[in-house]
Amino acid sequence: MSQLQLFKYFSYIDDPRQQGKVVHKLFDILFLTLSAVIAGCQGWEEIEDFGHYRLDWLRKFVSFENGIPKHDTIARVISTIDMSTFQSCFSKWMQECHQVTAGQVIAIDGKRLKGSFNQSDRKDAIHMVSAFACENGVVLGQQKTDCKSNEITAIPVLLDLLEIKGCLVTIDAMGCQKAIAQKILDKEANYLLALKGNQPMLFSQVEKLLGPEISRQCQDGTLFQEADYQRNREEYRCCIVTNDMSQIPAAADWPMLMTVGVIISYRKEKGKVSKELNFRYYISSATLTAEELAASAREHWSIENGLHWKLDVGMKEDDCRIRRNGAPEIMAGVRHVAVNRLQSETSFKKGVRAKQMKANRNTDYLEKVIFGK
Incomplete structure:
Protein backbone atom coordinates (compact mmCIF):
# COMPACT_ATOMS: atom_id res chain seq x y z
CA MET A 1 0.00 0.00 0.00
CA GLN A 95 -11.28 -3.22 -1.01
CA GLU A 96 -8.35 -1.69 -2.88
CA CYS A 97 -5.72 -3.16 -0.54
CA HIS A 98 -7.22 -6.64 -0.11
CA GLN A 99 -9.06 -8.30 -2.98
CA VAL A 100 -11.45 -11.00 -1.78
CA THR A 101 -11.60 -14.11 -3.96
CA ALA A 102 -14.61 -16.17 -5.01
CA GLY A 103 -15.57 -18.72 -2.36
CA GLN A 104 -13.74 -16.91 0.43
CA VAL A 105 -15.46 -16.92 3.82
CA ILE A 106 -16.47 -13.50 5.14
CA ALA A 107 -17.39 -13.79 8.84
CA ILE A 108 -19.73 -11.19 10.32
CA ASP A 109 -19.92 -10.91 14.08
CA GLY A 110 -20.39 -8.30 16.80
CA LYS A 111 -18.27 -7.20 19.75
CA ARG A 112 -19.17 -4.93 22.66
CA LEU A 113 -16.71 -2.20 23.67
CA LYS A 114 -16.99 -2.72 27.42
CA GLY A 115 -15.19 0.49 28.38
CA SER A 116 -17.43 2.79 26.32
CA PHE A 117 -20.35 2.79 28.77
CA ASN A 118 -22.12 5.94 29.96
CA GLN A 119 -20.22 7.23 32.98
CA SER A 120 -23.37 8.16 34.94
CA ASP A 121 -25.12 4.78 34.86
CA ARG A 122 -22.40 2.49 33.40
CA LYS A 123 -24.83 1.36 30.68
CA ASP A 124 -25.06 1.63 26.92
CA ALA A 125 -21.60 0.38 25.99
CA ILE A 126 -21.50 0.50 22.19
CA HIS A 127 -21.62 -2.64 20.07
CA MET A 128 -19.70 -2.88 16.78
CA VAL A 129 -20.44 -5.41 14.03
CA SER A 130 -17.44 -6.28 11.84
CA ALA A 131 -16.91 -8.11 8.55
CA PHE A 132 -13.73 -10.20 8.61
CA ALA A 133 -12.08 -11.82 5.59
CA CYS A 134 -10.97 -15.12 7.11
CA GLU A 135 -8.38 -16.04 4.48
CA ASN A 136 -6.68 -12.62 4.45
CA GLY A 137 -7.16 -12.01 8.18
CA VAL A 138 -8.33 -8.42 7.70
CA VAL A 139 -11.37 -6.37 8.66
CA LEU A 140 -13.33 -5.24 5.59
CA GLY A 141 -15.78 -2.95 7.37
CA GLN A 142 -17.60 -2.21 10.59
CA GLN A 143 -20.94 -0.77 11.70
CA LYS A 144 -22.15 0.42 15.08
CA THR A 145 -25.50 -1.00 16.21
CA ASP A 146 -28.21 1.43 17.18
CA CYS A 147 -28.47 1.89 20.94
CA LYS A 148 -32.11 0.71 20.88
CA SER A 149 -31.57 -2.11 18.41
CA ASN A 150 -29.21 -5.05 17.79
CA GLU A 151 -27.11 -6.67 15.09
CA ILE A 152 -30.16 -7.44 12.92
CA THR A 153 -30.46 -3.80 11.83
CA ALA A 154 -26.70 -3.15 11.65
CA ILE A 155 -25.79 -6.12 9.40
CA PRO A 156 -27.68 -4.90 6.27
CA VAL A 157 -26.04 -1.46 6.61
CA LEU A 158 -22.63 -3.12 6.89
CA LEU A 159 -23.32 -5.31 3.84
CA ASP A 160 -24.03 -2.17 1.80
CA LEU A 161 -20.40 -1.10 2.38
CA LEU A 162 -18.87 -4.36 1.15
CA GLU A 163 -17.90 -5.86 -2.21
CA ILE A 164 -18.40 -9.57 -1.56
CA LYS A 165 -19.36 -11.02 -4.95
CA GLY A 166 -18.78 -14.78 -5.00
CA CYS A 167 -17.97 -15.01 -1.28
CA LEU A 168 -19.63 -17.10 1.42
CA VAL A 169 -20.92 -14.86 4.22
CA THR A 170 -21.19 -16.57 7.62
CA ILE A 171 -23.25 -15.16 10.51
CA ASP A 172 -24.32 -16.60 13.86
CA ALA A 173 -27.95 -17.25 14.79
CA MET A 174 -28.71 -13.56 15.49
CA GLY A 175 -28.34 -12.89 11.76
CA CYS A 176 -30.47 -15.85 10.67
CA GLN A 177 -33.15 -13.65 9.11
CA LYS A 178 -34.80 -13.87 5.68
CA ALA A 179 -34.13 -10.20 4.92
CA ILE A 180 -30.43 -10.59 5.71
CA ALA A 181 -30.23 -13.75 3.59
CA GLN A 182 -31.80 -11.89 0.67
CA LYS A 183 -29.46 -8.93 1.19
CA ILE A 184 -26.45 -11.25 0.87
CA LEU A 185 -27.85 -12.76 -2.32
CA ASP A 186 -28.46 -9.27 -3.70
CA LYS A 187 -24.71 -8.64 -3.22
CA GLU A 188 -24.09 -11.71 -5.44
CA ALA A 189 -22.74 -13.74 -2.54
CA ASN A 190 -23.93 -16.86 -0.69
CA TYR A 191 -24.94 -17.14 2.94
CA LEU A 192 -24.17 -19.70 5.65
CA LEU A 193 -26.28 -18.93 8.72
CA ALA A 194 -26.36 -20.66 12.10
CA LEU A 195 -29.88 -21.93 12.80
CA LYS A 196 -31.39 -21.96 16.30
CA GLY A 197 -34.76 -21.61 17.98
CA ASN A 198 -35.29 -18.04 16.82
CA GLN A 199 -36.60 -19.64 13.59
CA PRO A 200 -38.73 -22.31 15.30
CA MET A 201 -40.55 -23.82 12.30
CA LEU A 202 -37.47 -24.19 10.11
CA PHE A 203 -35.37 -25.37 13.06
CA SER A 204 -37.81 -28.12 14.08
CA GLN A 205 -38.13 -29.40 10.49
CA VAL A 206 -34.37 -29.47 9.93
CA GLU A 207 -33.80 -31.17 13.29
CA LYS A 208 -36.46 -33.80 12.50
CA LEU A 209 -35.02 -34.49 9.05
CA LEU A 210 -31.36 -34.76 10.02
CA GLY A 211 -31.86 -36.93 13.13
CA PRO A 212 -32.43 -40.22 11.22
CA GLU A 213 -29.76 -39.18 8.70
CA ILE A 214 -27.14 -39.19 11.46
CA SER A 215 -27.92 -42.82 12.31
CA ARG A 216 -28.01 -43.86 8.66
CA GLN A 217 -24.62 -42.34 7.82
CA CYS A 218 -23.07 -43.82 10.95
CA GLN A 219 -24.25 -47.27 9.88
CA ASP A 220 -23.18 -47.09 6.22
CA GLY A 221 -19.82 -45.43 7.01
CA THR A 222 -20.37 -42.25 4.95
CA LEU A 223 -20.32 -39.89 7.93
CA PHE A 224 -17.78 -37.07 7.58
CA GLN A 225 -15.62 -36.89 10.72
CA GLU A 226 -12.64 -34.84 11.88
CA ALA A 227 -10.63 -34.22 15.04
CA ASP A 228 -8.81 -31.21 16.43
CA TYR A 229 -5.96 -31.51 18.93
CA GLN A 230 -4.79 -28.48 20.96
CA ARG A 231 -2.64 -28.92 24.05
CA ASN A 232 -4.87 -30.46 26.74
CA ARG A 233 -8.02 -30.35 24.61
CA GLU A 234 -9.28 -32.69 21.94
CA GLU A 235 -12.43 -31.99 19.95
CA TYR A 236 -14.19 -34.50 17.72
CA ARG A 237 -16.70 -33.40 15.09
CA CYS A 238 -18.91 -34.99 12.47
CA CYS A 239 -21.08 -33.26 9.90
CA ILE A 240 -24.24 -34.24 8.02
CA VAL A 241 -25.83 -32.24 5.20
CA THR A 242 -28.73 -32.63 2.82
CA ASN A 243 -29.49 -30.72 -0.35
CA ASP A 244 -33.02 -32.12 -0.67
CA MET A 245 -35.36 -29.29 0.38
CA SER A 246 -38.52 -31.20 -0.60
CA GLN A 247 -38.79 -32.63 2.93
CA ILE A 248 -38.50 -29.21 4.58
CA PRO A 249 -41.70 -27.23 3.84
CA ALA A 250 -40.42 -24.11 5.63
CA ALA A 251 -37.42 -23.97 3.24
CA ALA A 252 -39.71 -22.53 0.56
CA ASP A 253 -39.93 -19.28 2.55
CA TRP A 254 -36.16 -18.80 2.53
CA PRO A 255 -34.42 -17.28 -0.50
CA MET A 256 -32.39 -19.79 -2.53
CA LEU A 257 -31.99 -22.23 0.37
CA MET A 258 -29.93 -25.13 -1.01
CA THR A 259 -28.22 -26.83 1.95
CA VAL A 260 -29.09 -27.64 5.56
CA GLY A 261 -26.66 -29.35 7.88
CA VAL A 262 -25.67 -30.15 11.42
CA ILE A 263 -22.28 -30.40 13.11
CA ILE A 264 -22.12 -32.72 16.13
CA SER A 265 -19.16 -32.33 18.44
CA TYR A 266 -17.82 -33.31 21.82
CA ARG A 267 -14.67 -32.42 23.73
CA LYS A 268 -12.10 -34.28 25.72
CA GLU A 269 -10.21 -31.98 28.10
CA LYS A 270 -7.37 -33.19 30.30
CA GLY A 271 -8.42 -36.78 29.68
CA LYS A 272 -12.07 -36.21 30.64
CA VAL A 273 -14.69 -36.71 27.93
CA SER A 274 -17.65 -34.32 27.87
CA LYS A 275 -20.90 -36.09 28.70
CA GLU A 276 -22.91 -33.89 26.32
CA LEU A 277 -22.97 -33.77 22.54
CA ASN A 278 -23.17 -30.32 20.98
CA PHE A 279 -25.46 -29.94 17.97
CA ARG A 280 -25.04 -26.86 15.71
CA TYR A 281 -27.43 -26.45 12.78
CA TYR A 282 -26.82 -24.40 9.61
CA ILE A 283 -28.59 -23.28 6.44
CA SER A 284 -26.92 -22.10 3.24
CA SER A 285 -27.72 -20.81 -0.24
CA ALA A 286 -24.62 -22.63 -1.53
CA THR A 287 -24.66 -26.31 -2.43
CA LEU A 288 -22.19 -27.59 0.16
CA THR A 289 -20.82 -31.01 1.00
CA ALA A 290 -20.44 -32.03 4.63
CA GLU A 291 -16.71 -31.33 4.45
CA GLU A 292 -17.25 -27.87 2.93
CA LEU A 293 -19.86 -26.89 5.52
CA ALA A 294 -17.66 -28.04 8.38
CA ALA A 295 -14.66 -26.12 7.02
CA SER A 296 -16.66 -22.92 6.47
CA ALA A 297 -18.27 -23.07 9.90
CA ARG A 298 -14.84 -23.54 11.46
CA GLU A 299 -13.47 -20.60 9.47
CA HIS A 300 -16.22 -18.37 10.85
CA TRP A 301 -14.74 -18.63 14.32
CA SER A 302 -11.43 -17.23 13.12
CA ILE A 303 -12.99 -13.81 13.70
CA GLU A 304 -12.70 -14.56 17.43
CA ASN A 305 -8.99 -15.42 17.33
CA GLY A 306 -8.01 -13.28 14.36
CA LEU A 307 -9.80 -10.08 15.43
CA HIS A 308 -11.63 -10.00 18.75
CA TRP A 309 -8.87 -11.70 20.74
CA LYS A 310 -6.22 -9.38 19.25
CA LEU A 311 -8.32 -6.31 20.01
CA ASP A 312 -8.87 -7.41 23.61
CA VAL A 313 -5.47 -8.90 24.46
CA GLY A 314 -3.15 -7.06 22.08
CA MET A 315 -4.76 -3.62 22.01
CA LYS A 316 -6.58 -3.71 25.39
CA GLU A 317 -9.78 -2.49 23.73
CA ASP A 318 -12.01 -3.37 26.67
CA ASP A 319 -9.80 -1.29 28.97
CA CYS A 320 -10.16 1.82 26.80
CA ARG A 321 -12.14 4.55 28.59
CA ILE A 322 -12.72 6.84 25.59
CA ARG A 323 -16.42 7.79 25.79
CA ARG A 324 -16.74 11.31 24.37
CA ASN A 325 -19.66 11.63 21.90
CA GLY A 326 -18.85 9.69 18.72
CA ALA A 327 -15.21 9.02 19.62
CA PRO A 328 -15.61 5.37 20.79
Missing part, protein backbone atom coordinates in the same frame (compact mmCIF):
# COMPACT_ATOMS: atom_id res chain seq x y z
CA SER A 2 1.37 3.39 -0.94
CA GLN A 3 1.28 6.58 1.08
CA LEU A 4 -1.04 8.03 -1.58
CA GLN A 5 -3.67 5.32 -1.02
CA LEU A 6 -3.98 6.11 2.68
CA PHE A 7 -4.05 9.86 2.07
CA LYS A 8 -6.50 9.56 -0.83
CA TYR A 9 -9.24 7.76 1.06
CA PHE A 10 -9.06 9.47 4.43
CA SER A 11 -8.79 12.93 2.89
CA TYR A 12 -12.43 12.47 1.84
CA ILE A 13 -13.56 12.83 5.46
CA ASP A 14 -15.20 16.22 5.96
CA ASP A 15 -14.01 18.57 8.70
CA PRO A 16 -17.12 19.85 10.55
CA ARG A 17 -15.25 22.73 12.22
CA GLN A 18 -15.44 26.38 11.18
CA GLN A 19 -12.49 26.61 8.82
CA GLY A 20 -11.54 30.14 9.89
CA LYS A 21 -10.89 28.85 13.40
CA VAL A 22 -9.01 25.67 12.49
CA VAL A 23 -5.48 25.54 13.93
CA HIS A 24 -4.74 21.84 13.35
CA LYS A 25 -5.77 20.09 10.13
CA LEU A 26 -8.17 17.16 10.39
CA PHE A 27 -5.99 14.76 8.43
CA ASP A 28 -2.95 15.68 10.54
CA ILE A 29 -4.88 14.65 13.67
CA LEU A 30 -6.15 11.46 12.01
CA PHE A 31 -2.66 10.47 10.88
CA LEU A 32 -1.26 11.19 14.35
CA THR A 33 -4.01 9.09 15.98
CA LEU A 34 -3.55 6.13 13.62
CA SER A 35 0.24 6.17 14.00
CA ALA A 36 -0.02 6.38 17.78
CA VAL A 37 -2.52 3.49 18.00
CA ILE A 38 -0.30 1.31 15.80
CA ALA A 39 2.53 2.18 18.19
CA GLY A 40 0.48 0.98 21.17
CA CYS A 41 -1.02 4.22 22.52
CA GLN A 42 -4.54 4.04 23.97
CA GLY A 43 -5.78 7.28 25.56
CA TRP A 44 -5.78 10.88 24.34
CA GLU A 45 -2.81 11.92 26.50
CA GLU A 46 -0.72 9.01 25.21
CA ILE A 47 -1.53 10.07 21.64
CA GLU A 48 -0.42 13.64 22.38
CA ASP A 49 2.79 12.43 24.05
CA PHE A 50 3.56 10.22 21.05
CA GLY A 51 3.10 13.24 18.78
CA HIS A 52 5.59 15.37 20.71
CA TYR A 53 8.11 12.53 20.81
CA ARG A 54 7.78 11.69 17.10
CA LEU A 55 7.09 15.17 15.67
CA ASP A 56 10.05 15.12 13.27
CA TRP A 57 8.98 11.76 11.86
CA LEU A 58 5.32 12.86 11.54
CA ARG A 59 6.36 15.94 9.58
CA LYS A 60 7.76 13.68 6.86
CA PHE A 61 4.14 13.03 5.86
CA VAL A 62 1.93 15.84 7.23
CA SER A 63 2.68 19.47 8.08
CA PHE A 64 1.74 20.05 11.74
CA GLU A 65 2.35 23.74 11.08
CA ASN A 66 1.26 24.66 14.60
CA GLY A 67 2.84 21.71 16.39
CA ILE A 68 1.07 18.84 18.11
CA PRO A 69 -2.48 19.61 19.34
CA LYS A 70 -3.42 19.20 22.98
CA HIS A 71 -5.10 15.96 23.96
CA ASP A 72 -8.41 17.79 24.54
CA THR A 73 -8.26 19.07 20.97
CA ILE A 74 -7.52 15.60 19.62
CA ALA A 75 -10.49 14.21 21.56
CA ARG A 76 -12.82 16.98 20.43
CA VAL A 77 -11.89 16.67 16.75
CA ILE A 78 -12.03 12.86 16.62
CA SER A 79 -15.42 12.86 18.36
CA THR A 80 -16.93 15.11 15.66
CA ILE A 81 -15.99 12.93 12.67
CA ASP A 82 -18.99 11.47 10.85
CA MET A 83 -18.86 7.71 11.42
CA SER A 84 -20.69 6.79 8.21
CA THR A 85 -18.12 8.70 6.14
CA PHE A 86 -15.27 7.11 8.09
CA GLN A 87 -16.73 3.63 7.51
CA SER A 88 -17.16 4.27 3.80
CA CYS A 89 -13.56 5.48 3.42
CA PHE A 90 -12.29 2.51 5.43
CA SER A 91 -14.23 -0.04 3.36
CA LYS A 92 -13.14 1.46 0.02
CA TRP A 93 -9.53 1.46 1.19
CA MET A 94 -9.73 -2.18 2.29
CA GLU A 329 -16.78 4.10 17.39
CA ILE A 330 -14.22 6.21 15.49
CA MET A 331 -11.46 4.83 17.70
CA ALA A 332 -12.83 1.31 17.19
CA GLY A 333 -12.44 1.92 13.46
CA VAL A 334 -8.90 3.23 13.96
CA ARG A 335 -8.03 0.08 15.90
CA HIS A 336 -9.40 -2.00 13.02
CA VAL A 337 -7.13 -0.11 10.63
CA ALA A 338 -4.22 -0.70 13.02
CA VAL A 339 -4.94 -4.45 13.28
CA ASN A 340 -5.10 -4.73 9.49
CA ARG A 341 -1.79 -2.94 9.01
CA LEU A 342 -0.07 -4.93 11.77
CA GLN A 343 -1.45 -8.18 10.33
CA SER A 344 -0.23 -7.29 6.86
CA GLU A 345 3.34 -6.71 8.04
CA THR A 346 4.90 -10.18 8.08
CA SER A 347 8.66 -9.58 8.25
CA PHE A 348 8.53 -9.48 12.07
CA LYS A 349 6.86 -12.72 13.07
CA LYS A 350 5.41 -11.80 16.44
CA GLY A 351 2.00 -11.01 17.90
CA VAL A 352 0.15 -7.72 17.68
CA ARG A 353 1.47 -6.38 20.99
CA ALA A 354 5.10 -7.16 20.13
CA LYS A 355 4.70 -5.46 16.76
CA GLN A 356 3.22 -2.39 18.45
CA MET A 357 6.16 -2.18 20.83
CA LYS A 358 8.62 -2.42 17.95
CA ALA A 359 6.71 0.26 16.02
CA ASN A 360 6.87 2.51 19.09
CA ARG A 361 10.65 2.13 19.32
CA ASN A 362 11.55 2.09 15.63
CA THR A 363 10.08 4.65 13.17
CA ASP A 364 11.42 2.69 10.19
CA TYR A 365 9.30 -0.25 11.26
CA LEU A 366 6.32 2.00 12.04
CA GLU A 367 6.56 3.44 8.53
CA LYS A 368 6.76 -0.09 7.12
CA VAL A 369 3.58 -1.10 8.96
CA ILE A 370 1.60 1.95 7.85
CA PHE A 371 2.69 2.11 4.22
CA GLY A 372 3.87 -1.44 3.59
CA LYS A 373 7.31 -0.31 2.46
